[in-house]
Amino acid sequence: MLKCFATSEKGAAMVEAAIAMTLLFLLTLGFVDFGNAFYQWNAADKAVQYGARLASISDPVATGLAAAAPTTTPGAPVVAGAYAPFVCSYTAGVGSCSSGGFSATSFSRIFRGDTSFSDSDDCPIRTGSQRPGMCHFFPFLTRANVVVTYSATGLGYQTRQGGPVPTITVRLRNVNFQFFFLSGLLGFGNIAMPSMLSTVTGEDMKSTAP
Template sequence: MVMPRSKFWTDQSGATMVEATIVMPLLLTLLLGFVDLGYAFYQWNAASKAVQAGARLAQISTPIATVLPSETTTQTNVALVGVAVPAGTYDYVCTANSAGAASCTGTNCQSGTCADQTLFDFIYDGSSSRAGMHDFLPTLEKSQVRIEYTASGLGYWTRPGGPVPTITVSIVNHQFQFFFLGALLGFANINMPSMLSTVTGEDMKSTWP
């Protein structure tokens, strides 16, 4: 039986299904978007914990820049012995390439070869008794870790414990990962703002880790 045209335009059978079909994709996108947003906050917090852990490990271990411990102990000017080391006297930056090989640049290692790979890996991976940066942020790559040692203005020339650097551990060029939004809307991953933690170095530990 054919429905009269006048009744066809006023009939509401199936309207709920049509409305649900229109609304459900929007609700699903919002729901999964909130899940992705929550995961982004988790990644942010994990990165913050990672740089804090990395800074602590760098603080209590031998510097990755192998020439740093002797930076203030080779002073031959007797008049400066015991005099405070000025801020900015040295600055070493240690990073890793895409293959994970560490290198440092700074005052006395212009070639970038004065880096201890084992110590860099220790800060990144930790040990059996200490969590490293990678333990807090599993998606972190070695090439995204930056460790800098700068003269803090503390300590003095020929100090037996070595220099007292300011240590800054950073995470750079790390991306927020979006799963649902990326799959549904093609939402691209975006770079996380640089995360860093700064501490003052303690006595250089020649036997750690």
């Protein structure tokens, strides 16, 4: 009887199907998750582009920027590197710039758009004609992920009434892909998203700019 059991092929197809279906199931979920990861990458890239554009027409996050350009020769061009870059970000829930003051209201406008000010990571629903913020393009963002830098790259002139015309860079840091199916199965939860940034030239630097 044991010999018959050892040589029997009954149920072999079921075992093979179970193995094949498991592999197929994992493959299918992998395609779905990696497709979603590419969507997150594109959404984050769009958020960076829009954030830089919004920063270029808004009041600066770095409150010391208005007086950053040299004043020794009124009307002279502001040369590249005339002042140290202002790097503004949140760390442990506290916003700061590398020098000078930090405007939480201006940062909120870049992060949350035209919605009401909030010194938090929440992303509110837009109403009416309110412009979106970075979080509306990529909901997984937190304030700590966003870094805004204002630097002198040879634009504008000294003692300009509206302050210097900086070059603005918005970049993301410490952003991980959010996997749904594979995070528990294969531990794909801690893959860092490649660094991305967008650089634009400052314009009026006023919140009322179109």
